[in-house]
Amino acid sequence: GENVEQHPSTLSVQEGDSAVIKCTYSDSASNYFPWYKQELGKRPQLIIDIRSNVGEKKDQRIAVTLNKTAKHFSLHITETQPEDSAVYFCAASRSFNKFYFGSGTKLNVKP
Amino acid sequence: DSGVTQTPKHLITATGQRVTLRCSPRSGDLSVYWYQQSLDQGLQFLIQYYNGEERAKGNILERFSAQQFPDLHSELNLSSLELGDSALYFCASSWGQGIRDTEAFFGQGTRLTVV
Numbered sequence: 002g003e004n005v006e007q008h009p010s011t012l013s014v015q016e017g018d019s020a021v022i023k024c025t026y027s028d029s030a031s032n033y034f035p036w037y038k039q040e041l042g043k044r045p046q047l048i049i050d051i052r053s054n055v056g057e058k059k060d061q062r063i064a065v066t067l068n069k070t071a072k073h074f075s076l077h078i079t080e081t082q083p084e085d086s087a088v089y090f091c092a093a094s095r096s097f098n099k100f101y102f103g104s105g106t107k108l109n110v111k112p
Numbered sequence: 113d114s115g116v117t118q119t120p121k122h123l124i125t126a127t128g129q130r131v132t133l134r135c136s137p138r139s140g141d142l143s144v145y146w147y148q149q150s151l152d153q154g155l156q157f158l159i160q161y162y163n164g165e166e167r168a169k170g171n172i173l174e175r176f177s178a179q180q181f182p183d184l185h186s187e188l189n190l191s192s193l194e195l196g197d198s199a200l201y202f203c204a205s206s207w208g209q210g211i212r213d214t215e216a217f218f219g220q221g222t223r224l225t226v227v
Contacts, residue, residue: 002170007154035215044114044202044218045155090155099168100145100204100216104154 003028005093007103014081015111022106024091025073031093034067034074035100039088048089049076081110115139116205116219124225130191133222137184137205143167144186145216146178147202155202161186193226200224 004027014020026034032053037045051058051065051074058065062081067074078085091103115138125131137144146158157170161180172178175193180186190197200223204216 037218044220046114046218047215050215099157099160099170101157102147102155 003031003093003095003099003101005091005101005103007091007106009106010104011107011109013109013111016081016083018081020076020078020081020085020108020110022076022089022091022108023073024075024093024103025071026093026101027072028093028095029069029072030095033094034065035092035094036063036065036076037090037092037102039090039105041087045090078108081108083110083112086110114217114219116141116203116217118201118203118219118222120222121220122223122225124227125193127193127195127226129193129226130189131193131224133188133190133201133203133224135186135188135203135205135219137186137203138217141205141207141217142184143206143216144180144184145204145206146172146186146188147204148199149202149221150199153199158188190224195226198224198226 007024035050038048039045062079064077088105092100094100117136119134142163145160147155158172159178160168178188200221202221203219206216
C-alpha cells in the first residue's frame with residue numbers, strides 16, 4: 002500500500018517568513034495530492050491540491066510543487082501570518098480512493 | 113460547514129462496551145471514508161465505502177466494522193472497547209468516481225473517550 006512520510010513534524014517561523022513542508026510517497030500510481038489544514042479541535046479542511054499531470058500550483062500565499070520522478074511534493078506558505086498556525090497534513094491518493102495521510106506538521110507562526 | 117454530518121459529537125463509554133458512530137455524507141457523494149486520529153497523531157485510514165460496498169481497507173481492527181446503507185449514510189461500529197481506542201473519529205466523503213476531480217470533505221468528528 003501507499004506510505005506517505007511528512008517532514009518536519011513541527012515548524013516554528015516568524016511572522017512574514019516562509020514555511021515549507023515536504024512529503025514523500027511510495028506508490029508511483031498515486032495521482033492526487035491534497036493538503037489539509039487542521040486548526041485545534043476542528044476538522045481537516047482542504048487548502049490546496051495538485052494532480053499528477055501538474056508540476057506546480059499556486060493560490061495566493063500558498064503553493065504546492067510535485068516531483069513525480071522523485072515521488073515527493075511540498076507545500077510552500079509565503080508571508081506567514083499567525084492565523085496560519087495549525088497542523089498541516091499532506092495526502093496521496095490513487096484516483097481519489099483511499100486517501101493516505103502524512104503524520105502532520107504543526108506550524109507555529111510567531112507574531 | 114462541509115456538508116458532512118457526524119453524530120454524536122462526543123461519546124464517553126466504558127471499556128468492553130460497543131458504540132456506533134454515524135456519518136451522513138454530502139449530498140451526491142458516493143464515497144465515505146473513516147479515519148481515526150489519536151491525541152497528537154495523524155489521520156489513520158480505517159476503511160472506505162463506495163455506493164454501499166467496501167472499496168478499501170486500512171489499519172482497521174477486527175473489533176471495528178463499518179457499513180454504508182442504501183441512503184449512503186455510514187456507520188462505524190466499535191466493539192470490546194479499550195482505553196487505547198479513545199480518539200477523534202473522522203468521516204469524510206467525496207463523489208468518489210475516480211474520473212472526476214473531487215476532494216474529500218471532512219465532518220466535524222466524533223470524540224470517543226473510553227474510561
